[in-house]
Amino acid sequence: MLDSAQLIFDLQKVNTTSKRISGCLDTTAITKEITEALIHDFHCVFARIWLTEPDGASLKLVASSGLHTSTNGSFARVPMGAYKVGKIAQSCIPFLSNHLANETWVKDRDWAIANNIRGFAGYPLVGHDRVIGVLAVFSEAPFVAEFLEVLQVLCMAVAIAIDAVRQLQSETNTINTTQFLDDQIPLPDVLARLLSQTKLTLIGTEKKLSPTLAYLLIRTTEIFNRLSCNYCRLIYGEISVTIEAIVEASVSEAFNTDGRSPFKEIEFLAHHVGGEFRSQSSVNQSILQISLQLPYDGFQNIKLNKHLLSEREKEIVSLLAQGLRDRDIAEELHISESTVKFHVNGTLHKLNAKNRYQAIYQATVQGFI
The missing domain is CATH 1.10.10.10 (Winged helix-like DNA-binding domain superfamily/Winged helix DNA-binding domain)
Known part of the structure; x- marks a missing residue:
């Protein structure tokens, strides 16, 4: 039977770990923080993270903690679909076993026996509906099945952090967004350059934002531009920053051919930092008014929603x-x-x-x- 108190305790530890990587712009630091947390906070004896290579054909080991800390060796590169790690990446299906040495897919059973390892759990890192990596943990004690729930929340936070880094490192259609961080270009200027159909209106005094919030505003503005918005404004309020736009409903529907909103990623990430995404149609359903509100202090403002x-x-x-x-x-x-x-x-x-x-x-x- 599920120990609810233990689950809540573990999920609180996940939340604490997630806060430590929020806004971090170093993939190595993000993944190392997670594998170290699994060793020290979740009593695993070995934890590793692989990230998918750009060609999608293999996974690269980027972080290793516990029994082995080197990222070199026979598992430094894992072909997609090979071994259990590659299979998890290929199928996107989490896996848990408490009889590691007896599993037919284990390459080195002697290693598992010698180190008294019984539990194994692997979970895919998923961003933008694609696998971007795999997390694997090993334990001397058996894992309870609900530990996959803990890994799910943890992997969600890791995927968000890594996706944020990769998006900030990639070029947008009009500007390399890393310039915002490297050259200290004001965020309103960055957003204004992204808009090709309209001008940005700025309300309030600009405040310094965390990289996570800046990333969300940049990604949202990119989508606004794809939807050919004809109105956009950025509002710096007392406790939150808000970006608003008006787009034609027919244009928005054109980017919704697979039944998914073009803002699905933004909605999810906004919820993760305690923000709010709204989309409201006009009376005649011809236009959409869209807004994204983000609290300056991210996670801490989640508790403002107690009326929910x-x-x-x-x-x-x-x-x-x-x-x-x-x-x-x-x-x-x-x-x-x-x-x-x-x-x-x-x-x-x-x-x-x-x-x-x-x-x-x-x-x-x-x-x-």
């Missing part, structure tokens, strides 16, 4: 965190089991959680429980 859950939803998620089942919660609150399920589904939606474990985590970091 109703009192009943807070009660239910608190009981979930205690390990209670739907039937037990229904008895505790004197409501029907179907009502419990209704509120749980509403909570998942409001917290942007895929499952109950993520909901418990989000409710914890946002201060609901």
Whole structure:
């Protein structure tokens, strides 16, 4: 049975680790921070991260902590689809085993036996709907199945950080965004150069932003430009910075042929730093008014959204965190089991959680429980 208290404790440690890599612009430092955290905070004995090479044909070992710290050797390069790491990258399917030495795919069973390693877990790093790497951890003690939930949140944070670095290193259609950091070009100037169809309007006094927030604003402006926006303004408020645009709905739909919003990445990243993304159609559905609001202090402002859950939803998620089942919660609150399920589904939606474990985590970091 899931130990909810342990899960919450582990997810809090993930949150602390995620904060340490937020805004970091060094891929090596990001990945090393994660593998070190897995050794020291999660009691793994060996942790490694591979990143996908530009050609997509292989993975390169970029960080290694614990039993082996060198990134050279026989697993320095892993072909896509080879060994378990390559298979995880190819299939994008997480994997966990507590009988490593007995697995047929293990290349060196003697090594696993000699080091008393039983547990293995591998998780793909996914950014922009593509695999950008793989994280693998080894343990002397068996992993509980829910440890994959912990790795999921951790890998999500790693993928976001690495994607941010890669995007800042790549050239945009009108300017190399790394100039913003290297040459200290003011962010409004960078955004203005990205817009080819309209001029940027600036409101408020410019404030220094973290690289993560600057990246989000740059990426959002790039998408605005792709959608041929005819109005765009940047607003520096007291506690947050906001970028707004107006685009034609028909143009936006043209970039939505696969059923996915062109802002899906922005929505996800904004939620990760406690921001808010809004999109509202006009009365005649001909135009879209789009805005992205980001708090200056990122993660810390997540707790400003305490009005998000109703009192009943807070009660239910608190009981979930205690390990209670739907039937037990229904008895505790004197409501029907179907009502419990209704509120749980509403909570998942409001917290942007895929499952109950993520909901418990989000409710914890946002201060609901």
